[in-house]
Amino acid sequence: MNRIHAPRLHCARLARGLAQAGVLILLAGSSGAGEVETLRAQATAIFGSLPENAATEARPMTPGLVELGRALYYDPRLSKNHDISCNSCHPLDRFGADGEATSPGHRGQRGGRNSPTSLNAALHIAQFWDGREPDVEAQAKGPVLNPIEMAMPSEAAVVAVLVSIPGYAPLFAAAFPDEPKPITYDNMASAIGAFERGLLAPSPFDAFVSGDDEAISAKAVKGANLFIASGCVTCHSGPAFGGGMFRKIGQVHAYPTSDIGREAVTGRPEDRYVFKVPSLRNTAQTGPWFHDGGVTSLDEAVRLMAYHQLGLELSQTDRTSLIAFLETLTAAPNGAYVAKPELPESGPDTPAPDPS
Numbered sequence: 001m002n003r004i005h006a007p008r009l010h011c012a013r014l015a016r017g018l019a020q021a022g023v024l025i026l027l028a029g030s031s032g033a034g035e036v037e038t039l040r041a042q043a044t045a046i047f048g049s050l051p052e053n054a055a056t057e058a059r060p061m062t063p064g065l066v067e068l069g070r071a072l073y074y075d076p077r078l079s080k081n082h083d084i085s086c087n088s089c090h091p092l093d094r095f096g097a098d099g100e101a102t103s104p105g106h107r108g109q110r111g112g113r114n115s116p117t118s119l120n121a122a123l124h125i126a127q128f129w130d131g132r133e134p135d136v137e138a139q140a141k142g143p144v145l146n147p148i149e150m151a152m153p154s155e156a157a158v159v160a161v162l163v164s165i166p167g168y169a170p171l172f173a174a175a176f177p178d179e180p181k182p183i184t185y186d187n188m189a190s191a192i193g194a195f196e197r198g199l200l201a202p203s204p205f206d207a208f209v210s211g212d213d214e215a216i217s218a219k220a221v222k223g224a225n226l227f228i229a230s231g232c233v234t235c236h237s238g239p240a241f242g243g244g245m246f247r248k249i250g251q252v253h254a255y256p257t258s259d260i261g262r263e264a265v266t267g268r269p270e271d272r273y274v275f276k277v278p279s280l281r282n283t284a285q286t287g288p289w290f291h292d293g294g295v296t297s298l299d300e301a302v303r304l305m306a307y308h309q310l311g312l313e314l315s316q317t318d319r320t321s322l323i324a325f326l327e328t329l330t331a332a333p334n335g336a337y338v339a340k341p342e343l344p345e346s347g348p349d350t351p352a353p354d355p356s
């Protein structure tokens with residue numbers, strides 16, 4: 001379809017002006033077009049655009065870092081029993097989430113929180129539901145030593161495993177060329193973080209915002225307008241459609257949960273039930289939903305959000321439109337980037353799996 005965008009924006013503004021002046025105008029044959037242009041302009045202002053990756057000057061994505069980080073992300077030898085990797089709970093062929101309410105770690109143990117997707121996480125202001133770590137590099141140090149996740153006994157034990165696998169020496173050397181002894185716990189986490197900074201992918205909604213009218217359905221356009229007009233965007237804004245602020249769950253109507261959220265991090269009573277507003281990229285694929293994985297349908301998640309956060313009771317039609325919009329935020333990452341690499345072989349000193 002041959003569409004000219006700028007003049008139409010102008011047209012929409014003109015139409016609004018005339019409408020305010022009490023003039024009723026009918027734009028023959030293009031009733032939806034003005035709506036589309038208005039939405040595109042609003043979406044650009046509210047969400048901005050998705051960068052190609054989340055690298056920064058301080059946190060670059062060199063090929064060496066990314067290659068090492070990819071291997072470490074998939075390597076189960078970073079777990080005590082050699083059976084759990086980052087990819088176990090954040091599988092990259094399933095939108096970075098395992099579909100479980102809470103994930104089984106070492107000896108099948110489960111924590112109290114749902115595994116959020118690792119896709120687009122590098123865009124967030126902080127990591128974890130309660131934001132207790134500042135970035136993906138700091139975050140990656142946690143699960144390896146967490147006794148109910150990968151359960152390694154100490155940083156030194158992890159470094160010993162990495163040193164014992166001969167193929168890791170050249171990978172660490174290529175990732176940290178200026179360091180005489182590059183195999184360290186912090187460097188492991190930095191490399192995983194560099195890999196995660198590339199886990200971004202543009203969705204059909206991004207294509208729509210950049211000018212492709214056909215990228216999303218009319219129902220999704222309706223849903224996007226509703227998402228903006230009903231106030232979801234007061235929290236779910238920015239290029240990740242969330243991830244940019246902390247807010248209380250139960251802002252308008254209390255939401256029952258035993259998890260105190262961010263209060264445990266800050267010690268401030270006003271942070272009780274405050275969580276990081278999650279990104280909604282890929283949310284249609286990453287259920288069950290909410291911090292405890294307690295919500296099993298997206299329809300229910302949308303209904304609860306409207307009621308508890310905004311005091312709104314949405315009709316089924318409105319929820320269906322909102323879901324059609326949320327589905328346009330689905331985007332699988334680049335297949336070659338996330339493909340599981342061949343992991344370097346264990347050496348004679350590599351410790352045996354420990355099921356205890």
Ligand code: HEC
Binds near residue numbers: 106111116117140150
């Ligand atoms: C046993 C399952 C499990 C394993 C293994 C695991 N994670 Fe997680 N991950 C979780 C859970 C659960 C959370 C949320 C915990 C919380 O918020 O308190 C989480 C949170 C995260 C987040 C924060 C995302 C966000 O939106 O805040 C990132 C990033 C992440 N994990 C990456 C990793 C990496 C990298 C590894 C490997 C080093 C890893 N995870 C290993 C379960 C796991």
Ligand code: HEC
Binds near residue numbers: 230
């Ligand atoms: C006042 C801020 C706020 C508003 C407004 C808001 N949300 Fe949320 N949203 C959150 C927070 C905080 C969470 C995390 C809640 C939790 O799990 O404890 C969340 C979670 C979600 C989730 C689940 C994501 C996941 O990965 O589990 C969806 C879906 C969602 N919101 C959609 C919406 C929609 C649709 C609207 C508008 C009807 C909306 N939100 C309005 C703050 C908000």
